[in-house]
Amino acid sequence: MADAAAPPSEAFRLSMLIYDSRYRSTTIQIVVLILFLLGFFWLANNAVQNLAALGKPINFGFLSQTSGYDINQTLIEYDSTYSHGRATMVGLLNTLLVAFMGCVTATLIGLVGGVLRLSNNWLVSRLVTLYVEIFRNVPVLLWIIVCMLSITSTLPGPRAFRGDDPEASMILFGNVAATNRGIYVPQPFFESGLGSAGMNFLVMAAVIIAGIFFVRWNNKRAGEIQVQTGDRPNTFWVNFAAMTVPFIVLMFVMGLSFERPELRGFNFKGGMQIQAPLIGVWLGLSLYTGTYIVEIVRSGILSVSKGQSEAAAALGIRPGLTMSLVILPQALRVIIPQLISQYLNLTKNSSLGVAVGYADLVATLGTTTLNQSGREMETILLLMAIYLTISLTISGVMNWYNRSVQLVGR
16 A cells, blocks of 8 residues: 555656766766876876877887896896896895885884883883884984994994904804995705795795694684683694794705805805895884884774783783783784884885985886986886885785784674
8 A cells, every 4th residue: 555655766867967866976976087087098198199209109118128237136136138127126026125124123123112112111111212202203214324324334344354363253153244245144045956946935935825824724723622612722832833844844855055155355255145235224114114113002002991901910811921912912903004004104115225225126117227218207107006016915915914803793
């Protein structure tokens, strides 16, 4: 009876796209999107036509041309006879290297500093506060330069290691040499291996990933046993063995050996050199970004109710375990979203390494390759696309991890 009395549905008319509130917002968004795309394509087409008129049409063929310049810090094989594309890959790997090292070190600094910032010890908390206020209120470029100058001006040169009574000596049982040119460490190599370097890396990565999956499965199984019996089995030693034993066996099978650096002539030969620019950029970025992570960790800890620590204390849990097992896991849902921004900032700030001679993506593609090829538009577009891809990848991975640690409502 009610259905019979209901008014018939109104037929759709084009005027409803503007005058009907059910469609108006969608119509406006589509129109704005079309106008934006038209404006973008107009600008792009205008730029392409102007460049063609100047005799410089958009062309990425320069990437296959010989680069003609050397790079001081390389993770893959490279010399001046390789192409600009290879030089770009070297710069990209150097950028990813310093970004990864900086994110790990800054996180450790921020985690320890954030906990100490809330310490009941007045001196400790004030020292951490002093570190935060000094480092975050000075531009990161200056800290990179300061770290670089600290290495080049305070550490001895290679000639100080010469002679019967040298001024300086190698450390760690004569395996590491810290000089003003960088740090020389033993270089690992495989006497047998499993083929190419890429194959060796893939096998090692597969073993590590398999160990991680086993640890996750073992922890999940222990959680199920705890739910059923109320007693959680000890998983530490099993997880430790799963992560270390297969990797050690693999290294033994592949014949892992180390080449020690030795002073020959006026410089060290052999081993692996961690050059001063890399160390300077790494330390500068880590110390600067670590100050922000200190405050992020502090705010995350303060966001957890004090009742949580009081309940843990009532159960007899020690303060150190309370922080690691009760407080920090709950604070992660506040810490991680802010960490994403800091990781992105650190990755982009790594481009400042060009100021101290670090051969990152900007120094290779955005400086030397740009100057030699004369392809300003192409190199800048490539730089923007690569940094955008890196940033979106970091953001996607961190957002996935953030969702995995969020509290799930029931």
